[in-house]
Amino acid sequence: MKTRPATNLRAIWARSYVRIVGANRELSWVFFEIFLPLLNVSAYVFVYRALEAPPEYEGYVIIGGAMLAYWLNVLWSMASQFYWEKEMGNLELYLMAPISRVAILLGMAFGGMFMSSVRALAILAMGVFLFGVDFQVSSVGGLLGTFVITLVALYGLGMLLSSLFMLLGREGWHLSMVLQEPVYLASGFYFPVKFLGLTTAFVASLVPLTLGMDAMRQLAFPKASETALLAVHWEVGILALLAALFLWLAVRSLESMERRGRESGRLTLKWQ
């Protein structure tokens, strides 16, 4: 039996409500959400200052730091989320409810985007007011468009990882840990990715943030085009393809993992 679209829309809102409204009721969480990434980003800005790097590199760190909020959200609140839901006993409730599983994933994604945007905005504000970073945006529309397509592709990847991680136990948690620093390096969170060499940079482009950040840096700093991987329009085009691919794979993978989980009885297995 098909679920009515309105029911799925309500499920999307219900799942994202927890992240949009619920999480912000605890003010200390909001504070830490903003404060914690500022520390790390500030440290890298100070590294560039200690190394007497050109000032635009501080701007690259700020953009990387802002986008890092989304990557952490994808890892911890998308990819490994079903692990937590399983541990807390929510996963079986989702599966019993007369809604599409994709609605739950979309709700997680929209809520996560909102949560991370608060962090990202705080980091951008810190870049401008605390470190005096001078953003020289050549096209506001282009920058916003690139940002949005990057997020769609990134959260598409998050939805895919979420379904792949569905059956994992503690190893899923550890896998998320392991995907932090290597991706910070390979995607060029703190420097232009081209410096890693073309082969590494193209492989790293499977994580949409790689091309997204490269394009946004080009649109926000004129000098960034000298160290860019590809022209902006190419990067945006590839991101659109990645978005479509990841969303399609996420839906397929979710169905397959749920079926495997039911067959092997691992959907409700706790404390593995």
Added chain:
Amino acid sequence: MAVNLRRHLATLRFGHYLGWSIEANWTHPVVFGLYSIVRPLFASLILVFIYRIVVRGDLQAGMFEFLYVGNAFFVYVINTLSGIGMMIFDDREHYQMLKYIYLAPIRMYWYILGRSAAKITISTGAVVITLVAGLLFFDLDLSWSAIDWPLLIFAIVSGLLATLAVGVILAGIALITAMHSFSTTEAVAGVFYLASGCIYPIDILPGWLQVVAKILPFTYWMELVRRGMLGARLSPALAQHTNGTLVAVMAVSTAVLLLVSHAGFRMCEHGARRWGKLDQKTDH
């Protein structure tokens, strides 16, 4: 007294064993070994890239060694402190074992110390491999003959004790702040990373942050480790201090931290019992 000490040491040993098992038994030992070194190694690689390729560092001699060694050793602080909040959360809410540990005839302080010590053990592998990778692949300029072994050994031991002490204090705070346990410990580790000059000289920090840096024992720890390993004094703000002064500062602050950790943890523990926080569940 001797019987008590033996019991406490046994608690510490079992806390360490349990911590090790929880951290390591989810996979094959080889996979666990790789997992343990991936994060610190890649964090160092980011700095290597920034220095060698992005900025093409041709600055003050020894700057690369300064940031590489600092970053490698700071893994102890990051891993131990960041893991403490999670550890309390796991025991209290995830596995819901904290109340049973309290029923056992052991002192919680020693148990927490043992669990934190397991994080130190795991971090040691990461620190050693990061340093070896630096020597083998990144031209880290370390000369065995230049190492001041007594100073280095003192620095490492006192730094690890200070880290354990801060870890226990944070564990106590995590006991009474159920909903904030991860964030508090991560924030403290983050402030130490930013302010203690582990990847840059503290002179680069704004004035008010330099004041914070000079209060933190980890600033002096980092300086002592570098002097012991590299013999270098790259931070003008700290160069004026002799090795003897730094050793005294580190010895006193470690002793104070250990005493505060003991008293502070007991206070928090008492509060947690009184306010019914020991079996509180907030992960619904």
